[in-house]
Amino acid sequence: MIRPRVAASSCLLGELVRFNGGHSRDRFLSGALDAHVDWVRICPEMEAGLGTPRETLRLESSAAGPRLMTRKTRLDLTDRMTAMATERAAGLDVDGYVFKAKSPSCGIHGIPSAGGDRRNRGVFAGVVMDAHPLLPVEDEGRLHDALIRETFVERIFAHARLRALFATGWTPGDLVAFHARHKMQLLAHDPVGYREAGRVVARAGARPRGELAADYTRVFCTTLARKAGVGRNVNVLHHCLGMITLDAARRADLVEVIASYQAGQVALSVPATLLRHHARGEGAGYVRDQTYFSPYPEDLGLRNFVLEPG
Numbered sequence: 001m002i003r004p005r006v007a008a009s010s011c012l013l014g015e016l017v018r019f020n021g022g023h024s025r026d027r028f029l030s031g032a033l034d035a036h037v038d039w040v041r042i043c044p045e046m047e048a049g050l051g052t053p054r055e056t057l058r059l060e061s062s063a064a065g066p067r068l069m070t071r072k073t074r075l076d077l078t079d080r081m082t083a084m085a086t087e088r089a090a091g092l093d094v095d096g097y098v099f100k101a102k103s104p105s106c107g108i109h110g111i112p113s114a115g116g117d118r119r120n121r122g123v124f125a126g127v128v129m130d131a132h133p134l135l136p137v138e139d140e141g142r143l144h145d146a147l148i149r150e151t152f153v154e155r156i157f158a159h160a161r162l163r164a165l166f167a168t169g170w171t172p173g174d175l176v177a178f179h180a181r182h183k184m185q186l187l188a189h190d191p192v193g194y195r196e197a198g199r200v201v202a203r204a205g206a207r208p209r210g211e212l213a214a215d216y217t218r219v220f221c222t223t224l225a226r227k228a229g230v231g232r233n234v235n236v237l238h239h240c241l242g243m244i245t246l247d248a249a250r251r252a253d254l255v256e257v258i259a260s261y262q263a264g265q266v267a268l269s270v271p272a273t274l275l276r277h278h279a280r281g282e283g284a285g286y287v288r289d290q291t292y293f294s295p296y297p298e299d300l301g302l303r304n305f306v307l308e309p310g
Helices: 078-090 123-131 146-166 172-189 191-202 209-224 230-241 248-262 269-281
Strands: 005-009 038-042 057-060 067-070 096-099 137-139
Touching: 067 078, 078 123, 096 146, 123 137, 146 172, 146 209, 172 191, 172 209, 172 230, 191 209, 230 248, 230 269, 248 269
Parallel strands: 005 038, 005 096, 096 137
Antiparallel strands: 057 067
């Protein structure tokens, strides 16, 4: 399993860099996920030279857009933060980013300004996200939602595998093999993206490598950013079931388990685990090797929740 490189607001990993000299340690990030990723710790305020403890900041509306201001002394830090963020973003080579929620520098959505507008992003986060539009990003607040957490972790591990591929002296054949292992994972997120990725790979031997890598990266990352709902997962599960040789009784059992998942009675981990087990037993190598069945380390236990049908 390739280890993703993930940037995170330093306070979420327990560093004492908050405005009050404290931290905002997140249990999942500093606990279960910590064993499987390499962190790139970033505190924009500290890197901008503000120190800790420090005066609190807020966004204020202006004709030129939100301004990052100190609350009491009315110091405008927008240009300083933007310049630092631009430099940081230019050298950022990571597979995902977890920002501090509700922060005027790091928040990724819904940050209020003094003028009442709640559609803002933090100044630092906005620069990073604009520079890396395909990068999986979340804040720790949204990661408390089981589906959002599972999707984010799935994306950072997929991103890491793709980065590892293109970091080598890869060949078009390597890309074809990579895509073959990820087909069901892509299909679960978006059938349209799945087909587009297939068309890119079909021309792998006829295009310049740089152009091919850029095109595949765009389609791959964009497809995985789309929601893999119950219906799409059911489609993939049946697709895989059709490629495994089973007797009538075992096939009927699996159809029943998939129906239970579709009805919101069991978690996705139940039919997925059974299918992978039968693929191993029956020698269905194509199904067995699909990243769909092991998109991240199993001990994270991220598919063990029940989704509402529909």
